[in-house]
Structures are given as structure tokens and as C-alpha cells.
Amino acid sequence: MRIIVVDDHPLVRNGLRAILAKEEGIELVGEAESIQEGKALIERAKPDVAVVDIRLGGESGYDLVKAMRHQPCAFMMLTSSSSETDIRLAQESGADGYVLKEAPPEELLLAIKMIGKGRKYFDQSLLGTLLRKDPDDPLEKLTPKEREVLGALGEGLSNGAMARKLVISEYTVKKHVSRIFQKLNLNDRTQAALFAQAQGIGSYSLRDKLEGGSV
Secondary structure (H helix, E strand, O other), X not given: OEEEEEOOOHHHHHHHHHHHHOOOOOEEEEEEXXXXXXXXXXXXXXXXXXXXXXXXXXXXXXXXXXXXXXXXXXXXXXXXXXXXXXXXHHHHHOOOEEEEOOOOHHHHHHHHHHHHOOOXXXXXXXXXXXXXXXXXXXXXXXXXXXXXXXXXXXXXXOHHHHHXXXXXXXXXXXXXXXXXXXXHOOOOHHHHHHHHHHOOOXXXXXXXXXXXXXX
């Protein structure tokens, strides 16, 4: 996977360079400090993923994303900002991910790999807040049965346990789970469980997962 970094802070670029150099299958093919340099680098290097700071001196990294969305390149915003406004701007600009600079290296690498495979990744610590503050109630997108399945996901139940609780087949459970992911733009069961918690549904926790709870 070919990666470029667009950030105006040398220390950040040096840190990313060190992290990426240790990961097999990832190649850092260029660095840039401004939007103009970033555009030229994307056109020249043809990266799979561009890691972009949202503030590039007096410029906005979102402008780079908007200008280069026509390129076969995914964009991950890497920033120290956890504001709701910046997260929403990232979504509106077409960014594929949003990760805080304080994230551990393993999370950064996970995000890059997921985004490189065509998936979305938004920092898990921000997911609940973002969804909870959505001006349009996301639960309105779900049918009554899908809400029940979401609640079961929030409890960390397996497909089999959900089928027994809701008195439906496991096949039907899988169909509901797939539709929930699609309607709420979620990637996996963990995100669905976190979303359910943010909405006050279910009682799943990461501790349950670490102790062997079903997700």
C-alpha cells in the first residue's frame, strides 16, 4: 500500500515516517507541507492513501481532499482537533477517515489499512459524541425490528443469542445486522454496539469484549 503524508509539522512527518517504516506492506512514497505540494504529489506518486492534517499553515486540509477526490486515492485526516465541527467537515469534504494525533501507532496503522481497503474509519473515541449530536435522529432510519436488533448488538449478543431473544432465525438476524450497518454507515459490530450505547440502547462495553463477551 502506497502512502503519502501532507503535514506542515516536521516532527509529525518524522514520527509517521518512523511508524510506517516498521510496517510490512506499507510504503511511504512522499511527503508534502502544503495543499499545492500535496496536489502535485498525489498526481505524481499515485498513492493509495493520503494522510492529511486539517490545518496546513493558513490553509485547510479539507480543501485538498475536495480538490483531489477525482483521484483514485483515499484520504485520512490526522489531527489534534476533536471538535464536532471538524469531524463533520471531514465527512462533508469526502474524507474516508479521521484519526487523532494522540492515537497509538497500532490504531493509526489499523485506520490506514482499513481505509486502504475502501472502508471508513473515524476515531472510536469520537464516534459516540458525533452520532449522539446528529441533528437528524439516525434511529428514524431503522425499522422497529432493526431497532430491536441494534439493542441486542448493544448488549453484545451473538447472532444465535439474538435469534433466540427476538424469536427470529439467524439468517434474518444477519439480514437485519447488514441493513443496520448500511443505514447507519457503520463498519462492524463493535461500532454498532458503541453507537447503541451512545443512543442509550444496550449495555455493551469494551471490557465485555476483553473478557470474552460476544460481539
